[in-house]
Amino acid sequence: MASPPELILASGSPRRRELLTHLGVPFRVMTSDIPEISVHDGPAEVARDLAEQKARAVRALLPGVNAHILAADTLVALHDPALQDSGQSGTILGKPISTEQNAEYLHRLSGRTHRVYSGVALLGPAGELHSGVEMTEVSFRSLSESEIQHYARSGEGLDKAGGYGIQGLGMALVARIGGDYSSVVGFPLTLVISLLRGAGVSVWGQA
Ligand SMILES: Cc1cn([C@H]2C[C@H](O)[C@@H](COP(=O)(O)OP(=O)(O)OP(=O)(O)O)O2)c(=O)[nH]c1=O
Numbered sequence: 224m225a226s227p228p229e230l231i232l233a234s235g236s237p238r239r240r241e242l243l244t245h246l247g248v249p250f251r252v253m254t255s256d257i258p259e260i261s262v263h264d265g266p267a268e269v270a271r272d273l274a275e276q277k278a279r280a281v282r283a284l285l286p287g288v289n290a291h292i293l294a295a296d297t298l299v300a301l302h303d304p305a306l307q308d309s310g311q312s313g314t315i316l317g318k319p320i321s322t323e324q325n326a327e328y329l330h331r332l333s334g335r336t337h338r339v340y341s342g343v344a345l346l347g348p349a350g351e352l353h354s355g356v357e358m359t360e361v362s363f364r365s366l367s368e369s370e371i372q373h374y375a376r377s378g379e380g381l382d383k384a385g386g387y388g389i390q391g392l393g394m395a396l397v398a399r400i401g402g403d404y405s406s407v408v409g410f411p412l413t414l415v416i417s418l419l420r421g422a423g424v425s426v427w428g429q430a
Pocket residue numbers: 233234235236238239254277295296297298299339382383384385387388389390393407408409
């Protein structure tokens with residue numbers, strides 16, 4: 224009887240590792256560098272495509288290994304209707320390169336609603352690829368300059384899309400969210416569970 228495929232998390236994110244641990248499925252972590260892709264699709268397609276690229280990049284490091292490879296990508300897109308006319312709606316905010324840029328992001332998010340997209344890809348041992356995207360709307364309260372500077376100087380936002388972490392100090396920036404919280408943190412558990420079960424992986428005792 225062939226052993227079942229192992230699960231590999233193609234991510235260096237400690238948050239993704241922690242969230243996957245909640246599902247109780249044994250896994251190991253492997254990372255790779257992917258080329259930043261410039262696609263002209265919307266943010267949902269970019270997130271899905273980057274997740275698929277991450278999974279494929281780790282698969283390339285493991286030729287012939289009997290494994291499911293799980294990857295994700297999270298991005299923040301401005302969405303406020305008030306930005307429509309200025310053409311800014313849909314603008315993607317990646318990880319800030321400095322605390323100054325982090326503060327600039329917070330100015331753009333302050334008092335507005337934006338969308339967080341998390342793409343997830345699961346690449347099976349025979350190359351079967353299943354993926355999906357989860358969108359959560361996040362509304363920031365109106366932030367004062369000193370609050371923006373205080374948060375940017377904390378450094379919490381520097382390794383996070385949009386320059387904030389809802390699971391940390393960033394919780395104090397948020398007025399409300401509409402949708403999946405785990406997706407904002409970077410790993411939409413509902414989507415991950417459905418992809419894993421779809422591939423025959425048992426989660427919480429149910430395949
Ligand atoms: C919006 C938001 C993003 N994030 C994180 C999730 C992701 O880790 C990160 C977005 O960058 P990603 O490129 O999605 O992921 P990563 O570089 O951290 O890790 P890897 O590519 O190896 O999987 O931002 C939070 O932790 N909290 C938040 O509130």
